[in-house]
Amino acid sequence: MNLKHLRQWSLRLSLSLALVVVGIGDIAGARDFLNDESYEDQAATEVYDPIEPFNRVVFTFNDKVFLWVLNPVATGYSKVLPSDIRGCIGNFFYNLGEPVRSVNCLLQGRFRDSGLALSRFAINTIGGVFGLADAATEAFKINRVKGTLGQTFSVWGIGDGFYLVVPLLGPSTLRDFSGDLGEALATTAWYYPWDDDFVTSATVFGIQDINYISLHLGAYEDIKSMSIDPYVAFRNAYFQARNKTSDHLVLPNPTININR
């Protein structure tokens, strides 16, 4: 009798796990540009932005900080260091994030992606010399996977809350920002256990940011100059970029797939 119960339970458990995995598959294939639904009008009302006046103030503040501080610093930095070295530094920081990414994939039931992130970490730390080179992508053809704590919360059924422009950090939502905070804590606790003061972590994240901006110089100004309402343009770009599960090299469901 007990054994029968146990069997039933294990069946139920595996069924619900399967449902979770199917659910994730749905999210991954949600946006197909070849379907007209992805251009329907309701896209605009999807975004919940009740504190827009506040967000607009922070957006303007961030804009000034970017143009007057971050951008000049990143430009100077880009003149000192050649782009391939900056690319390596970007890889290094990305590699540090792989264990946390792997855990997040695991928590979301994406077991394969979790393994991929972990093997990327192993390959790049050893073969890529502490993650300076991305050997996993180039030699082993294991593409980057996305796995954030914000995503994990979403899979667990926690909603976005609302759109939030965070001072100095930019577009986010209440849920994603909480996730980012958690990840930042996890990453610093993991790598810098000897020194957990705020200034050190802030410096590390600052360098990471400047390095990132130096690799994308001009991108911010481009989007701004092209838009009629930059605030809405960046809000929309944030949600669109978040919805893509990976770079378009991996197609969720290719109808015709020709490798050229």
Add this chain to the structure above:
Amino acid sequence: MLKDKLKAIFIFALYFIILMMFFSQSSASATPDPTDQMRPFLKKVTDALADPALKTVPKKEQGQRIIKIVRERFDFQEMSKRVLGHQWRNLNDKEKGEFEDVFTQLLQYAYIGKIDEYAGQKIEFTQQRIKGDRAEVQTLLVDKAKSIPVSYIMLLRGEQWMAYDVVVEGVSLVRNYMEQFQEIIRKDGYAGLVKQIEEKIDHIEKENKGS
């Protein structure tokens, strides 16, 4: 003797008919390859951008020259229609034409800035997929330290694939403008939108003269 001849003619005719059927069918069912059409087009655009003679003419004319080439494979009417969403149906033909003009002008000015930035970046074609009369051609814009994924979303018009959206790193240009425009239409109406786009164009024009 005559019977054999007739037989030969009959067989020949039969072959001919089958052959004709085969050819006509294959030409009717084969859709042109979107990547094959996109490749020479993008080559033409990058060649024009790299042409040193382009830099010698005034900025406004630079933009006009590029947009003239871009028009060969971009359907700006389809783009305008999608950017406006349901508002497009409320416009008459004259207004539709006017909006297309002003929106194309906005894009033209937005891309003038890009002309100076182009420094011989290469375009790699990665994949394509076709779904009915829609296609997505995926490319990588390869720069020194990074490559940017860019997709072209296309519609089959007769024998020609025409692009109506560009997706850069997962962000669709049309969807991005659509949300901006819808908020403006909701607040200031359609007339307000056209006015704001015209103001933006004026603003960029003045900036270009200043530099």
